[in-house]
Amino acid sequence: MSVEARRYAVFGHPIAHSLSPEIHSAFAKQLGIALDYRVIDAAPVVFEAEVRRFFAEGGHGANVTMPHKLVALAMADEVTEAAKRAGAANTLTHLGNGRIEAHNTDGSGFVRDITERHGFDLRGHDALLLGAGGAAKAVAWALMDAGVKTLTIVNRTPERADELADAIGEPARCHTRYWDGLDGECFDLVVNATSIGFDGGKFDLPMSIVQDHSTAYDICYGTAAAGFKGWAVAAGVRPDWFRDGLGMLIEQAADGFERWHGQRPDTDPVYRELRQRF
Numbered sequence: 348m349s350v351e352a353r354r355y356a357v358f359g360h361p362i363a364h365s366l367s368p369e370i371h372s373a374f375a376k377q378l379g380i381a382l383d384y385r386v387i388d389a390a391p392v393v394f395e396a397e398v399r400r401f402f403a404e405g406g407h408g409a410n411v412t413m414p415h416k417l418v419a420l421a422m423a424d425e426v427t428e429a430a431k432r433a434g435a436a437n438t439l440t441h442l443g444n445g446r447i448e449a450h451n452t453d454g455s456g457f458v459r460d461i462t463e464r465h466g467f468d469l470r471g472h473d474a475l476l477l478g479a480g481g482a483a484k485a486v487a488w489a490l491m492d493a494g495v496k497t498l499t500i501v502n503r504t505p506e507r508a509d510e511l512a513d514a515i516g517e518p519a520r521c522h523t524r525y526w527d528g529l530d531g532e533c534f535d536l537v538v539n540a541t542s543i544g545f546d547g548g549k550f551d552l553p554m555s556i557v558q559d560h561s562t563a564y565d566i567c568y569g570t571a572a573a574g575f576k577g578w579a580v581a582a583g584v585r586p587d588w589f590r591d592g593l594g595m596l597i598e599q600a601a602d603g604f605e606r607w608h609g610q611r612p613d614t615d616p617v618y619r620e621l622r623q624r625f
């Protein structure tokens with residue numbers, strides 16, 4: 348007797364480029380789980396209604412990507428600590444009777460990738476975070492939890508960086524700077540969590556903020572990470588100490604997958620496969 352596949356989906360707009368169906372299908376195949384994972388392109392005006400319809404028609408879980416992560420949080424009945432801290436949700440679970448739980452796996456996925464895959468022990472290091480959007484918030488909290496010595500946050504709109512640092516509430520370890528006020532500082536780790544690379548924008552940062560022992564990590568991947576990599580290598584980061592967000596993407600997916608299916612997939616084969624393309 349065949350097992351009926353449980354239904355999942357990723358919602359975004361646009362969404363055609365999403366790797367989530369491929370990643371979740373690979374995890375499911377590895378663990379022998381029957382999976383029906385769809386791509387749903389929902390414009391902002393219909394997003395909430397589409398999610399509710401999907402769950403009403405038997406959907407179990409949904410991944411959410413731009414531009415819906417804030418509404419995904421707002422529409423939920425239950426919100427995990429990780430989603431609260433990020434102020435955004437990338438994983439929705441149907442709890443039954445139309446009730447929805449919002450969760451965020453970006454922070455845990457980032458830390459798992461940088462520590463376990465790339466062997467960077469975050470403890471005791473000085474980190475600089477570029478950005479204060481949803482992904483940056485998740486990464487900021489995760490960096491703090493992972494034990495960085497200091498976390499400096501800069502953002503184009505400085506008030507958003509200040510709000511994030513205030514929410515973290517550890518001024519001795521976590522503080523903000525103006526984007527153009529970084530001269531004279533040097534960091535072990537610089538994380539780009541902005542979407543500058545998508546617009547082909549330039550990284551206007553002093554080269555002195557990194558040395559050849561520094562690691563640079565762009566949470567974007569593919570061509571969107573090229574601009575930050577170019578800046579980092581020109582500033583003195585060793586090319587093989589630059590990391591992109593492909594591994595984070597796979598780890599955050601694995602965290603959501605484990606939440607839904609109760610089993611943790613082996614992410615390495617999926618990473619190796621996708622690395623050949625990005």
Ligand code: NAP
Nearest residue numbers: 478479480481482483503504541542543548566592595596
């Ligand atoms: P978001 O909430 O819209 O935040 C965007 C951030 O980028 C804000 O800090 C914004 O600054 C900054 N920014 C945008 N354009 C800029 C520019 N031209 N100059 C300077 N700063 C600029 O987006 P998000 O959800 O945090 O996502 C950010 C990026 O991370 C996206 O590219 C996304 O694809 C990527 N991401 C990757 C993963 C992964 O698994 N690898 C997961 C999540 C997100 P302001 O506050 O001043 O607007």
